[in-house]
C-alpha cells in the first residue's frame with residue numbers, strides 16, 4: 120500500500136510512503152496512535168491513499184496565529 124502525505128491546509132506534498140511499516144514508524148515519531156492514522160487516510164478511487172497532515176510551514180503559521188485553526192484552507 121502506497122500513501123501520499125499531503126498538507127491538509129495548503130495541499131503541499133509532504134512525502135510519500137510505499138511501505139506500511141514505515142507509516143507505523145512515522146506515526147510513532149509523530150506520537151499518533153495507529154487507530155488515529157487510519158482515520159487520516161483517504162482512499163482514492165485509483166487505489167492510492169492520501170494522508171492529510173499539517174506541513175511544517177502551516178504548523179508554524181498555526182502556532183503563531185491560533186485563530187487560523189478555524190479556517191480549514193488558508194493560503195500561504
Ligand SMILES: [Zn+2]
Pocket residue numbers: 126127128129130131173174175176177178
Ligand atoms: Zn501546509
